[in-house]
Amino acid sequence: MTSWLTPELSLCGQVFREGTAEGETPGNICLGFDLGTTNMVLVALDEEGFPIGAVMEPSKASVRDGVVVDYLEAIRGMKVCLDRLSRGIPIDESIAVGAAAYPPGISSKTAKVCANVVEALGFECGGLYEEPSAAAEALGMADGVIVDIGGGSTGMSVVRDEKVIFSSDEPTGGTHMTLVLAGALGVDFDRAEEEKRKNRNRYAPLLKPVLEKMATIVRDELEGCPESDGLPVVLVGGGADIVGVEGVMESIIGRPVSMAPESLLVTPLGIARSLWRDRYGSK
Incomplete structure (x- = not known):
């Protein structure tokens, strides 16, 4: 890979x-x-x-x-x-x-x-x-699917021959994960955000419902874009920086998913x- x-x-x-x-x-x-x-x-x-x-x-x-x-x-x-x-x-x-x-x-x-x-x-x-x-451009990607998990939304784009041929953006992102974490831990939003960043290897199981929702959005969009068939799926964005997110995404999307370095x-x-x-x- x-x-x-x-x-x-x-x-x-x-x-x-x-x-x-x-x-x-x-x-x-x-x-x-x-x-x-x-x-x-x-x-x-x-x-x-x-x-x-x-x-x-x-x-x-x-x-x-x-x-x-x-x-x-x-x-x-x-x-x-x-x-x-x-x-x-x-x-x-x-x-x-x-x-x-x-x-x-x-x-x-x-x-x-x-x-x-x-x-x-x-x-x-x-x-x-x-x-x-x-x-x-940053990844040197000519062909692939980029899933950008930002703070407020998750964007999905299909790249072919260095050009974006399809893109979408849905309002579910890192902020939603922080809200779930805050509720589960009984802390305020800022404390939950700090905890999420400091312990990125701990909370994928707890955040699984939000991650599955993001993955379902991506899966549904890809099913409507046959040009994406066979392309690698790469996660970017600060919201993606959680250990184990690739596995959750793969289980829903049904194809290999990798995390970009320095997401x-x-x-x-x-x-x-x-x-x-x-x-x-x-x-």
Whole structure:
């Protein structure tokens, strides 16, 4: 089975955990702004297309189901990410370029708000990509099924010949798992979210009903898309980062399912990589 661990994804995970990459001051920086329901993630690439920094901040209710619902708070949250990133990487707004992404199925006007956040922070928004296309870029995927379990929704996309030929998005995600966990443990939402992240190897059995609902959504969508037959199913997104989720998904979907490495970073890296490819590079 394909590992999906590209050199760029591996390095992105390293700089996320260990801090900005050491080296010369970068020139043309590409920034990938990922406005998630639970987390905002910002990834920076150097002019060769390799990650040199990655940071994350809580979304604090500024984004719901992948859609910006509090514009000013979204700007504030991304400004915190940018400030943290800038401590290790000199970022010149006149040279650096940003990009954003949006979930499948929303209007172009709603998607444009993501680009507006980038521009409000002083950067040209050089790209606005559909999230599954960005994820496929980060994974180096030419053909496959991407299941993106975010905070507020689960998106499913079929990729053929490097193009998304089918996509859907349903409002069940990591937030719903946290609510179930909070009820089961008798704690508030924030404590349950913290517990879920710290003990990702513990709660798949408890969260099985929510995971089965997500898997049923994916299965039903795939049954209506014959072009997906025989394609690998790969899980991405912060909500997917629970040990054992693949087995639950496989039991419902009826085909092999694998977890992408660095699942939280796949989409933001893909945003930045898509921008870099369009601006400066090639695949």
